[in-house]
Amino acid sequence: MSALSKALPRIEGVAIISVFVAIVLVFMVLAPNVFLGIRIYMSFLTSVPPVLVLALGLTMVIAAGEIDLSFPSVIAFSGFIFAFLFKTYELTWLAVIGALAGGALVGFVNGVLVARIGVPSIIATLATQFFWGGITTVVSGGLSYNIRAVKDEAIWHVFVGRIGLLPVQALWASALAILIWFILNRHRFGEHLLFIGDNANVARVVGINVDRERIKLFVLMGVLAAFAAVLLTLENKNFFNTQGQGFLLIALASVFIGGTSIFGGQATVVGSFFGAFIIGMIEAGLVASGIQGFWVRAVVGLVFLGAVIFHLRMERVNASGSFAKFFGRG
Amino acid sequence: MGQPDFQHVVRLVDIEKSYGNVRALSDINFSVGRNEIVGLIGDNGAGKSTLIKIMTGVDKPTAGELYIRDRKVDWNDYSVGKAHELRFETVYQEKSLGEKQPLWRNFFVGRQITNRLGFIDVKRQKAIADDILLNQIGFRGAGINADSAVAQLSGGERQGVAIGRAMHFDADLIVLDEPTVALAISEVRKVLDFVRGIKESGRACVYIEHNLAHVHELADRLVVLDRGAIVAEIGRGEMTLIELTNFLIELQQHRPADAAAKRASTPS
Numbered sequence: 001m002s003a004l005s006k007a008l009p010r011i012e013g014v015a016i017i018s019v020f021v022a023i024v025l026v027f028m029v030l031a032p033n034v035f036l037g038i039r040i041y042m043s044f045l046t047s048v049p050p051v052l053v054l055a056l057g058l059t060m061v062i063a064a065g066e067i068d069l070s071f072p073s074v075i076a077f078s079g080f081i082f083a084f085l086f087k088t089y090e091l092t093w094l095a096v097i098g099a100l101a102g103g104a105l106v107g108f109v110n111g112v113l114v115a116r117i118g119v120p121s122i123i124a125t126l127a128t129q130f131f132w133g134g135i136t137t138v139v140s141g142g143l144s145y146n147i148r149a150v151k152d153e154a155i156w157h158v159f160v161g162r163i164g165l166l167p168v169q170a171l172w173a174s175a176l177a178i179l180i181w182f183i184l185n186r187h188r189f190g191e192h193l194l195f196i197g198d199n200a201n202v203a204r205v206v207g208i209n210v211d212r213e214r215i216k217l218f219v220l221m222g223v224l225a226a227f228a229a230v231l232l233t234l235e236n237k238n239f240f241n242t243q244g245q246g247f248l249l250i251a252l253a254s255v256f257i258g259g260t261s262i263f264g265g266q267a268t269v270v271g272s273f274f275g276a277f278i279i280g281m282i283e284a285g286l287v288a289s290g291i292q293g294f295w296v297r298a299v300v301g302l303v304f305l306g307a308v309i310f311h312l313r314m315e316r317v318n319a320s321g322s323f324a325k326f327f328g329r330g
Numbered sequence: 331m332g333q334p335d336f337q338h339v340v341r342l343v344d345i346e347k348s349y350g351n352v353r354a355l356s357d358i359n360f361s362v363g364r365n366e367i368v369g370l371i372g373d374n375g376a377g378k379s380t381l382i383k384i385m386t387g388v389d390k391p392t393a394g395e396l397y398i399r400d401r402k403v404d405w406n407d408y409s410v411g412k413a414h415e416l417r418f419e420t421v422y423q424e425k426s427l428g429e430k431q432p433l434w435r436n437f438f439v440g441r442q443i444t445n446r447l448g449f450i451d452v453k454r455q456k457a458i459a460d461d462i463l464l465n466q467i468g469f470r471g472a473g474i475n476a477d478s479a480v481a482q483l484s485g486g487e488r489q490g491v492a493i494g495r496a497m498h499f500d501a502d503l504i505v506l507d508e509p510t511v512a513l514a515i516s517e518v519r520k521v522l523d524f525v526r527g528i529k530e531s532g533r534a535c536v537y538i539e540h541n542l543a544h545v546h547e548l549a550d551r552l553v554v555l556d557r558g559a560i561v562a563e564i565g566r567g568e569m570t571l572i573e574l575t576n577f578l579i580e581l582q583q584h585r586p587a588d589a590a591a592k593r594a595s596t597p598s
Contacts, residue, residue, distance in 0.1 A: 182449065186449050186450050186452065187444075187447075187448050187449050187450065188442050188444055188448045188449075188450060189448065191431075191435055191439060191442065191450065192439075194428070194430075194431060194435070195428045195431060195435075195439055198428040198429055198430050198431055199425070199428060199429065201425050202425050202426065202427060202428050203428075204388060204410070205386075205388055205410065205420065205422055205425055205426060206410070206426070206428075206439045206440040207387075207409065207410035207411045207413075207414060207439075207440035207441070208439070208440060209409075261430075265428065265429070265430040265431070266430050
């Protein structure tokens with residue numbers, strides 16, 4: 001048995017996967033005609049991937065003890081870059097690269113603000129969310145871009161096509177989840193993020209270039225948010241300048257429901273993966289169960305808060321457990 | 331091991347360090363011979379920590395020069411990583427270990443065993459970490475292994491881990507920043523034995539310590555820092571422990587602020 005196959009089930013995911021299965025079962029009872037068919041699941045695999053991609057980036061950001069609130073504006077900004085380049089210059093792959101570069105730029109600015117200038121990330125990224133959101137509204141003239149023609153292009157099939165019933169974006173998001181798991185848990189960069197989130201002073205004295213790693217982190221988050229924007233814009237075949245709104249709550253909720261520590265230094269990619277699907281399912285399931293749509297946000301907000309409180313308690317229990325051990329040994 | 335062809339493992343010349351308007355260090359000339367244990371003493375805020383941070387690449391000075399094994403080092407090339415490469419290791423009081431991280435990560439963070447893409451060889455790191463825990467530090471049957479988180483360890487065990495890490499990386503110079511603070515007496519002895527071990531193995535050590543008895547017993551030379559300047563250097567055997575204690579008390583009483591306060595309180 002490799003260390004990976006031992007560590008995965010033991011440390012990560014057992015609890016969250018149980019919750020996931022329980023929720024599926026509950027909805028199967030509450031709304032059997034929806035949740036016993038395959039269509040609803042294919043619909044999740046269409047709608048959840050952008051959220052999942054965001055949650056993966058946020059997992060690393062929160063692992064490093066930081067936060068990024070600017071990603072809803074990257075969804076708009078990079079979505080605009082993509083739609084504009086496609087509509088105006090008929091660019092496809094270059095439009096994707098342009099969108100990713102836009103995300104990298106947003107991330108780089110965030111990183112410099114946080115690492116070099118010392119602005120706390122919650123403030124820096126709140127400000128840049130407004131800034132890039134505003135810029136997007138200005139350059140798009142507040143208009144939406146219909147890009148239905150993109151369905152005939154290769155990139156549409158590569159990123160959001162269907163293999164049989166299966167939406168391709170689900171494969172992209174899953175592959176990214178595996179990659180991010182390895183980066184966070186098995187790569188030097190991920191380890192540096194965990195130590196920075198644990199204690200930035202310790203990170204410094206063990207020789208981690210904290211500022212550089214923070215900038216890299218925010219750039220990575222920006223690029224991932226831009227990729228989420230590309231998936232979303234391609235799937236919708238449309239850009240509209242408020243398309244990022246609504247992602248703030250659900251992407252962050254995915255990470256915290258998954259069990260990543262709000263204090264940094266500890267994070268679970270498996271948790272965020274299932275967290276994203278749990279959120280997607282609660283949204284769809286509530287509607288399918290006949291609860292009015294406007295209740296959905298309130299419920300997601302409550303679940304979010306409940307999950308954070310639950311994980312806080314768990315961390316405290318673990319801490320007191322180790323204290324008991326400490327005294328027991330002495 | 332052949333005789334190394336250098337006189338000082340590290341030498342700092344005319345070091346100054348200011349934080350804004352606050353001068354933390356001035357005119358520091360400090361050297362450590364190979365196989366010498368130098369005790370660094372002084373009050374809180376005397377500049378001990380700043381001095382070792384500069385020496386080990388955590389901070390850069392405002393002015394001054396650094397020589398390692400008698401060769402001048404460019405500050406722009408100097409960093410914690412570079413200091414590790416030059417086989418300098420530091421054990422900080424509490425700031426050396428990531429609390430929530432397992433020991434196998436703590437042993438290797440900053441110099442992980444990786445493949446070309448930067449992915450960590452977890453298996454090898456864990457095996458080596460377990461070996462260090464068992465054979466170098468002697469955590470036998472203590473229920474501690476490479477997967478234990480630092481948060482589960484006692485203060486002495488943490489120092490043991492940090493010291494074990496320094497030993498594993500075969501340092502020439504080991505800097506100990508108050509390694510016995512907050513330790514039980516039995517654990518203090520272990521740390522002191524380790525400091526002796528440093529000397530016996532031919533390495534050099536800078537030992538920062540509040541407890542004068544410990545440092546007086548162990549150091550080949552004592553360097554006294556006061557308000558950012560070196561005010562005395564005392565060779566082994568030049569002073570008894572009591573003379574040393576009195577000397578330091580004397581030093582404090584001659585501080586201008588203290589002296590003024592004294593005059594005000596005793597108007598004779």
